[in-house]
Amino acid sequence: MKWDWSAVSGFLPQLWDGLLVTLQALVLGSLLSFTLGLVWTLLMRAPSRWVRWPVGVVTEFVRNTPLLVQLFFLFYVLPEWGLTFSALATGVFAIGLHYSTYTMQVYRAGIEAVPVGQWEAATALNLPRSRTWTAVILPQAIRRVVPALGNYVIAMLKDTPLLMVITVLEMLGRARLFSQQHFQFTEPLTVIGVAFILISYLASLLLRALERRLVR
Amino acid sequence: MTSGLWELVLKGVWTTVQLLVFSALLAAAVSFAVGIARTHRMWAVRFLAGVYTEVFRGTSALVMIFWVFFVLPVAFGWQLVPLWAGTLALGLTYGAYGSEIVRGALAAVDPAQREGGVALGFSSWQRLRLVSLPQAVPEMIPPFSNLLVELLKGTALVSVMGMGDLTFSANLVRLALQQSAEIYTWVLVIYFVIAFVLTRLMRGLEKRLKAGVGKSAVPEPVRTDGPAPKTRVGVSGGGVA
Structure with missing residues (x-):
């Protein structure tokens, strides 16, 4: 086994560029999944089954099919329908949509964990529905679910390399490009492997600290 | 779509299923080995299991798949057949997730059960095999079921390496x-x-296993068998084979 440090230093500038794109996709994808997931949860609580049923079927379908194929679908099919986005935007949308079907379950559990007394108190105070949600239920529910949402952020981080297949140059894409240009596969691939382990380990430490603060 | 293209898709389905079965078996083996190692007394x-x-x-x-396909052959001289390379990468990765499930389920077994095993003079291996695992395994099935679906979704990744699975055949059909x-x-x-x-x-497996430890609504008459006759049956079955 040969290890060439000059290849590592040659790859580092590319790694930073890739890391930037990875983090960009991660942050935007997380925000989208948090928002969409909440929308799905609230729709699943709609009184009409004509709303609940389609939302349930679609989210179940998205959750049980590979993100990779969904990426291909969005990347190749949307332009056929006349919708053209950049590769990164498509990737962010795919990741956000895919993980929103996970976060919706997290939110649901969080909302169900809010004690019934809170709902009753809101009714007793004659709070309107919107205010009950925004001022009473959601603040308590979201506080509870932050650690679980954080786990999905880490899972999303580990799915960002998939964006490589739709030409986004994130970390793995950069590593592959570098490997093919210099014909050195070992160093860049190992470096990003270590980078992923480090980032997700740091993120999990951060999350544990956050959990201690929020869940008392 | 023509029938030839459908044939391509079916071949892809077959590759995906093969990969799924092999990597699920490897992942299960890794999950149990590492998960049990995390409860070891040393x-x-x-x-080491935690580091893994x-x-x-x-x-x-x-x-990980890129690493197995590109770095292993160069660095260690191991050129694997794509199916085995995919199996190795997926099995090791998802095995690590599975080991957490095994560890959690073992930790959730009532400590009194383990103490009972100690009081009966069981060795640690006997305690694990006869007391902890039979109670922990049924609890592992629902999370393992989720993980299996994740693994199925993960098999699509090997198409990036040009392995002819379902996703790859879809790309060919698109072209x-x-x-x-x-x-x-x-x-x-x-x-x-x-x-x-x-x-x-x-879900069916869970129902059967839970019935085996008397946890379902319908109790099974075989409960009196206990684990000992079961292992004897297993041994004689091995002898026949």
Whole structure:
């Protein structure tokens, strides 16, 4: 086994560029999944089954099919329908949509964990529905679910390399490009492997600290 | 779509199923080995198992696949057949996730059960095999079922390496037909059907296993057998084979 440090230093500038794109996709994808997931949860609580049923079927379908194929679908099919986005935007949308079907379950559990007394108190105070949600239920529910949402952020981080297949140059894409240009596969691939382990380990430490603060 | 293209898709389904079965078996073996090692009484064993879990859970499955396909052959001279390379990468990665399930389920067994085993003079291996595992395994099935669906979704990643699985065949069909909507819809539906079947199978398995430890609503008469006759049956079965 040969290890060439000059290849590592040659790859580092590319790694930073890739890391930037990875983090960009991660942050935007997380925000989208948090928002969409909440929308799905609230729709699943709609009184009409004509709303609940389609939302349930679609989210179940998205959750049980590979993100990779969904990426291909969005990347190749949307332009056929006349919708053209950049590769990164498509990737962010795919990741956000895919993980929103996970976060919706997290939110649901969080909302169900809010004690019934809170709902009753809101009714007793004659709070309107919107205010009950925004001022009473959601603040308590979201506080509870932050650690679980954080786990999905880490899972999303580990799915960002998939964006490589739709030409986004994130970390793995950069590593592959570098490997093919210099014909050195070992160093860049190992470096990003270590980078992923480090980032997700740091993120999990951060999350544990956050959990201690929020869940008392 | 012509019948030739459908044949291509079916071949892809077969490769995906093969890969799924092999990597699920490897992942199960790794999960139990590492998960049990994390309850070992020597700290060094626990530490090593913990490092394994952190490393393989920390990295991305796709990065791991790239590593196995490109770095292993160059660095160690191991050129693996694509199917085995895919199996290795997926099995090791998802095994790390599975080891957490095994560890959690073992930790959730009532401590009095283990103490009972100690009081009866069981060795630690006997305690694990006869007391802890039979009670922990049924609890592992629902999370394992989720993990199996994740693994199915993970098998799509090997298409990036040019392995002819379902996703890869979809890409070929797209190139052949120059249109994407139909084939990708079909492929998503096929994946969904496979996932659905897997979930159902695991639910059936859970019911059977829970019945075995007397946890279902319908108690089974075989409860009096206990684990000892079962192992005897297993041994004689091995002898016949």
